[in-house]
Amino acid sequence: xxxxxxxxxxxxxxxxxxxxxxxxxxxxxxxxxxxxxxxxxxxxxxxxxxxxxxxxxxxxxxxxxxxxxxxxxxxxxxxxxxxxxxxxxxxxxxx
Amino acid sequence: xxxxxxxxxxxxxxxxxxxxxxxxxxxxxxxxxxxxxxxxxxxxxxxxxxxxxxxxxxxxxxxxxxxxxxxxxxxxxxxxxxxxxxxxxxxxxxxxxxxxxxxxxxxxxxxxxxxxxxxxxxxxxxxxxxxxxxxxxxxxxxxxxxxxxxxxxxxxxxxxxxxxxxxxxxxxxxxxxxxxxxxxxxxxxxxxxxxxxxxxxxxxxxxxxxxxxxxxxxxxxxxxxxxxxxxxxxxxxxxxxxxxxxxxxxxxxxxxxxxxxxxxxxxxxxxxxxxxxxxxxxxxxxxxxxxxxxxxxxxxxxxxxxxxxxxxxxxxxxxxxxxxxxxxxxxxxxxxxxxxxxxxxxxxxxxxxxxxxxxxxxxxxxxxxxxxxxxxxxxxxxxxxxxxxxxxxxxxxxxxxxxxxxxxxxxxxxxxxxxxxxxxxxxxxxxxxxxxxxxxxxxxxxxxxxxxxxxxxxxxxxxxxxxxxxxxxxxxxxxxxxxxxxxxxxxxxxxxx
Numbered sequence: 001x002x003x004x005x006x007x008x009x010x011x012x013x014x015x016x017x018x019x020x021x022x023x024x025x026x027x028x029x030x031x032x033x034x035x036x037x038x039x040x041x042x043x044x045x046x047x048x049x050x051x052x053x054x055x056x057x058x059x060x061x062x063x064x065x066x067x068x069x070x071x072x073x074x075x076x077x078x079x080x081x082x083x084x085x086x087x088x089x090x091x092x093x094x095x
Numbered sequence: 096x097x098x099x100x101x102x103x104x105x106x107x108x109x110x111x112x113x114x115x116x117x118x119x120x121x122x123x124x125x126x127x128x129x130x131x132x133x134x135x136x137x138x139x140x141x142x143x144x145x146x147x148x149x150x151x152x153x154x155x156x157x158x159x160x161x162x163x164x165x166x167x168x169x170x171x172x173x174x175x176x177x178x179x180x181x182x183x184x185x186x187x188x189x190x191x192x193x194x195x196x197x198x199x200x201x202x203x204x205x206x207x208x209x210x211x212x213x214x215x216x217x218x219x220x221x222x223x224x225x226x227x228x229x230x231x232x233x234x235x236x237x238x239x240x241x242x243x244x245x246x247x248x249x250x251x252x253x254x255x256x257x258x259x260x261x262x263x264x265x266x267x268x269x270x271x272x273x274x275x276x277x278x279x280x281x282x283x284x285x286x287x288x289x290x291x292x293x294x295x296x297x298x299x300x301x302x303x304x305x306x307x308x309x310x311x312x313x314x315x316x317x318x319x320x321x322x323x324x325x326x327x328x329x330x331x332x333x334x335x336x337x338x339x340x341x342x343x344x345x346x347x348x349x350x351x352x353x354x355x356x357x358x359x360x361x362x363x364x365x366x367x368x369x370x371x372x373x374x375x376x377x378x379x380x381x382x383x384x385x386x387x388x389x390x391x392x393x394x395x396x397x398x399x400x401x402x403x404x405x406x407x408x409x410x411x412x413x414x415x416x417x418x419x420x421x422x423x424x425x426x427x428x429x430x431x432x433x434x435x436x437x438x439x440x441x442x443x444x445x446x447x448x449x450x451x452x453x454x455x456x457x458x459x460x461x462x463x464x465x466x467x468x469x470x471x472x473x474x475x476x477x478x479x480x481x482x483x484x485x486x487x488x489x490x491x492x493x494x495x496x497x498x499x500x501x502x503x504x505x506x507x508x509x510x511x512x513x514x515x516x517x518x519x520x521x522x523x524x525x526x527x528x529x530x531x532x533x534x535x536x537x538x539x540x541x542x543x544x545x546x547x548x549x550x551x552x553x554x555x556x557x558x559x560x561x562x563x564x565x566x567x568x569x570x571x572x573x574x575x576x577x578x579x580x581x582x583x584x585x586x587x588x589x590x591x592x
Contacts (some may be wrong), residue, residue, distance in 0.1 A: 003467075015419065015466040016426070017459055018447035027463070034464055037524045038408045044487065051482030052242060052489065055310060055540030056297050056565065060339050072188050075200040079430035088428050093442050 081088040105130040105266040108172050115161055115171045122157035122171030125269075126150050126215050129173040133217060133267045138592035141252075141262040143178060143236045144186045144219040153215040156287050160213055168350075170213025175271035178219045179226055180206050180314075181303040185216075190234040190304040191224045193453025194431045203303025204334040204335045205272060205314050211330045218270050221258025224455045225422065225462030226279055226307045229529035230518065231257025231459045238515050241287055242588035246551040247320055250512040253283030259317045260287040264588060270318040270327050272303060276311045278533025281545035284317055285507035287585060288547040290324045290579070291317045292572070295565050296540035297342035299328075300335030300490060308417035309340075311410075311537040321546065321576040325349035328568065337377075344566065352569035353576045358392030359575045360574070363500035367403035368532060371510065376551045377506045384548055384559045387581035390572070398500060400491040403535060410534040411527055412468050412481035418458075419465025460523065461472055489539040496564050500573050502560040505532050507545040511555035513536040532560060542568045544575045547584040556586065 003011075010026035012019040017069055076081040082090070099241070103111065103125045105254035114120045130150065133142050150173060154516040156173035181187045220241040223231055230251040232237040242265035244363050252261040256273035260283035263394055273280040275293035279528035284291030292315045299314045306312065316327035329350065334343040364385060369378070389395050390510035427433035427449030441536070454462065467475035495503065518526050536543035542565070545558040559578065563571030 007467075008463075011467045011470070014470060015459075015462050016252075016423075016443070016446040016450055017454065017462065018444075018451040027460075030460060031463060031467065033247045033522050033524060034411065034460070035467070035477075037527075038412055038468075038481075039475060041405060041412070041477075041484055044402065044405055044480075046480060046482050046483040049483040049486050051479050052486040053482075054340075054341075055485075056295070056342065057169075058107070058297065058340070058342060059337070061334070061343070065149045072200075078200055079197050081427060081431070081433035087517065090428055091436065091440060091442050091445055 003035060003061045101128070104132040104268070106269060107319045108169070108269050108326050109320065111172055111269055112168050112326070116166070120162065120337050122154040122215065123151060125171060125350055125425040126154040126173045126217070129217055129268050132513065136265055136267045137427035139240045139242060139261045139265055139267070140237055141221055141239050141258040142175065142218040142269060143258065143267070143450055144217055148309045148335045150215050150217050153210065154281065157213045157215060167212040167330070168326050169209060169559070171215065172269050173215040173217050174209065175218060175220045175257050175259060175268040176206060177256055177272050178222050178275060179274050179305045180218065180272060181305065182206055182216065186219060187305070188235070189225050189399050190236055191453065191455070191458065192235045192432060193450070195448050197430050201303060203318055204300035204337060205304065208333070214330070220262055220271055223255035223257065224458050225305065225418070226255040226276055227418070227457050227461055228254040228514070229278070229282060230254045230527050232515060233455050233461055235455065240515065241512050242592065243287060243512060243555055244588070244591065245555060246329055248514045250517050251286065253286035253512065256283050256317060260284055260289060265592065268395045269315055270323055272314060273312045273317045274312060275537065276307050276414060276469050277537050278530040279432045279562055280315050280317060281533050281543055282529055284545040285547070286512040288556030288584065289319060290321050290544065290546055290575070291315065292324050292328060292544040292568065293542060294328060294332065294568055295542045297340050298542070298566070298568065299331050300338040300341045302335055302337040306421040307423060308414040310417060311414060314559045320349060321572055321579045322353060324544070325353060325572045346568045349569050349572055353572050354573060355577055355580065357388065357574055357577050358410045360393045360501045361496050361499050362388050362395050362574070363398035363503040364395060365398050365400045365403065365503060365505060367400050368505045370531065374510060377509065377557065380503070380549055381506050383482045384578060387578055388504065390504060391577045391581065396500065397561070398495045400495065400535070402484065402487045402491050406535040406538055407527060407531055408536060409484040409488065410530070411480040412477050413485060415461040416469050416478050419466070419469065422458070422462055422513065423478070425450065442578055457523070463524060485538045486523045488535055492541060493538045502562065502571060505557035505560045505562065507532060507560040511551045511553065511557055536562055541565060542571050544571055546578045546582070548578065548582040549584065550586055
């Protein structure tokens with residue numbers, strides 16, 4: 001399926017990646033090419049096939065629901081672009 | 096450094112282990128030999144963060160441990176670590192600008208295990224950004240360069256573990272860690288004439304490795320020999336409570352499995368891997384590999400894996416879908432890059448500008464493809480359909496194994512290494528075709544190993560791939576060992592860097 005410019009704009013928005021208006025046609029073109037390649041999947045008869053959820057049949061391990069970590073606020077904030085008073089700082093979210 | 100250890104950087108892990116244990120070389124001298132080679136190898140752009148202080152400290156500790164006896168096999172072995180592995184206090188940025196300056200407060204399970212076994216970290220290795228690429232050209236650090244060349248052109252070492260492959264092939268380190276989501280260990284190994292194994296999904300912990308596509312990613316060793324791969328894989332494997340998909344099953348002695356005896360074993364040759372337009376040289380190499388295994392007493396049988404053709408399109412739905420979810424965490428809040436904001440910009444502008452500046456074009460494209468195939472209205476048509484096709488691809492292998500096939504022999508790549516920049520104007524799908532022989536293995540969760548088998552007419556290395564039964568890395572490495580011994584590949588790139 002061909003991706004039009006409106007769809008490319010919408011996908012960029014959903015992905016939270018800023019794309020300039022001027023770059024949208026090229027993006028739409030590239031995405032169309034990639035998605036066109038995937039059209040081959042329509043040739044496969046998948047009737048009655050369950051979508052794979054786990055490549056190796058294994059039961060996920062369980063553990064006791066207890067705290068195993070914590071009290072490392074300084075470490076958690078070490079790499080933050082903007083940390084203040086023990087918090088991650090971001091632009092105002094609620095007016 | 097004493098004269099008798101000059102060139103120790105060219106040794107295999109096995110040779111170095113034995114020399115270290117006999118006291119013929121110290122871990123410090125071995126490490127120095129690699130550090131010297133690394134400084135002389137800047138033209139390859141393989142090591143992007145050098146850690147000589149850490150290396151020498153670890154080497155001194157290894158020497159103390161070796162002096163006490165009972166040191167593990169990896170004790171004192173100098174390694175390069177792919178930039179995708181989080182290493183405590185050392186830049187770990189997945190070759191992306193969005194993680195520029197990121198220094199993890201923790202150590203990945205794989206590097207922890209290697210360091211606990213006494214291994215030495217020389218530095219971090221170049222790769223494609225977030226492991227998305229087949230030529231190392233999407234890296235924020237610039238291209239890594241293949242030590243092999245045929246003329247003045249610089250060739251790709253492959254990707255995404257291109258820095259790892261270049262570093263091992265150029266003897267800047269004894270071995271390196273790699274990761275493989277669709278072929279990122281095996282394709283660069285084949286392009287540089289080294290050995291690379293992707294283990295069964297769940298064999299190696301993914302904890303602390305920057306995630307690309309979590310249902311496909313596996314780490315593995317990239318080495319100068321199959322024996323080295325066995326030794327290093329041993330140290331990387333094992334259950335990890337911090338990775339819920341890591342398998343709690345015993346790890347066999349991989350090196351002990353290298354008996355060279357494969358008599359009566361059944362090797363499958365899948366007819367669907369004989370692609371249209373496959374170069375005659377690749378076809379000839381494959382035929383030679385078949386003869387080598389036959390000659391060693393294996394039974395070679397033609398098999399069919401009918402859904403092979405659909406592996407690439409399925410992969411390029413599933414991997415970007417998972418990536419779009421995994422990479423949502425890079426939002427400029429908790430770590431990494433944050434864009435400078437204009438007056439009045441809110442949190443949405445912060446996300447959008449940060450991600451536009453931080454991610455390169457290929458990563459952006461894959462995030463958007465993933466976003467699209469997971470979006471309302473397309474989820475069933477693309478993502479669910481791809482997961483169904485994935486189930487069929489896995490079933491193809493299961494049926495072959497149930498029929499008595501022990502392992503499968505295929506080419507590793509559709510060509511030898513190509514020139515850096517040569518694919519710049521190509522459609523992204525052209526680059527994806529590099530993974531045509533390797534992605535099936537990730538989709539089916541199987542172990543696969545690339546072994547160097549010969550040179551093409553230009554003098555560039557070519558490799559074959561062996562695919563094993565789930566959890567059967569031990570036998571898989573044994574078949575690889577037979578192939579390696581019979582091929583007798585000893586060629587090295589002429590030093591030009």
